[in-house]
Amino acid sequence: MARPTTDRRITLERIESYLPERSVRIEELGERLGLRRAELGVFRKFYGLDTLRFDPELPLLDLLRPAARGALAALPEGGRVDYLAYAHTTQAVAPADVDIAQAVGEDLGLTGTGTEAFGLSHQACVSSLGAIEVLGELLRAEGAEGAYALMVTGEQAYSPIVQHVPNTSIMADAAASCLITLDGEGDVVRSFATRTLGEYAQWLELTAEQNTQFGEQYGSRIAEVIHQAVAEAGLTLDDVDLVIPHNVNKLAWRQTIKELEVAPEKVFLDNVPRYSHTFASDVFVNYTTLRDEGRLVDGAHYLLVSVGLGATFGAMVITHRAGGEE
């Protein structure tokens, strides 16, 4: 007899990421982004940025393909991808007549297999975490056996306006993908908490007062969704091995760490100077770094945390299961 669908747990069967090879130091982007000496100094010295991946010559599909194929490779015999979500931060990532979700599906050979492909945005850099929840809900609603879903994220800093978030970060290229199912063998999604503050919907057009307000509450808002996600997972923050965050900058996290009252080493920030902020890919890029370094422990709990302009705060608790690792 089938179990009630609402009880079925979302599992992350395979997470992969991809970074273009071309690496630049932030100073090399100074002229392109119109960054002044002091801004570069603050970005390097206090925000902890150093190098990042940036390859304007790389077609978007070439950026997305390696991680998507890697995640899809975990699809077992008899499994099928019912849904593909392309999650992105920037709302316009391609000309209006190009549907990237469809293009990715075709590129992966999913055309004609019944996969429903769609784009998902509006939570900015939290969109990838949000997509996991949406895909999980779709799978639950259908309740079919052998059904999988593929989350694909990744985009490029194709213009200076997209690449430079003033006083905040320098955006960089990367992609990530996650194969999802219900009650599978992979990491278990235990909770997802999100909060959107619509008063900051104007992104880069906020007034100085709004920016001040946003900066003041940034750490406490992240802390709220983290505490909520941990509580909904039936855990405490002490039970969480590591926070796997977005790479916005080290100073913002320093203030958040203070707010959370946790040890600084509880938040994984090693990739901030390596890759900078890669839109909605950060948490998955960081996850794969940790996994590949053997730092994810079977049965341990991890927090994936991201913040998106607009402004959305999101936190997801997962329990790692190493059984499927190669």
Place this chain on the structure above:
Amino acid sequence: MSSAGIDKVRDWILGRHPERTELAADVDLIESRLVDSLAFVELVYTIEDAAGVEIDFDNIDIEDFQTLATIEKAFFA
């Protein structure tokens, strides 16, 4: 007695926080979020403007920006 330079820095911080009327020299500006990450570049420009020199990023640390007292010692002493 504080220097005119550090008074400009204090006035800039207080100007961003109208709810405050005073700011002690030992208040941690970063951890109290009186200066958040979004405002850090502005803080640097405010200090440079008040001190009349460009900050040498190779020879400073974030601790130099921790309080009004450390800012005064690093840039106005």
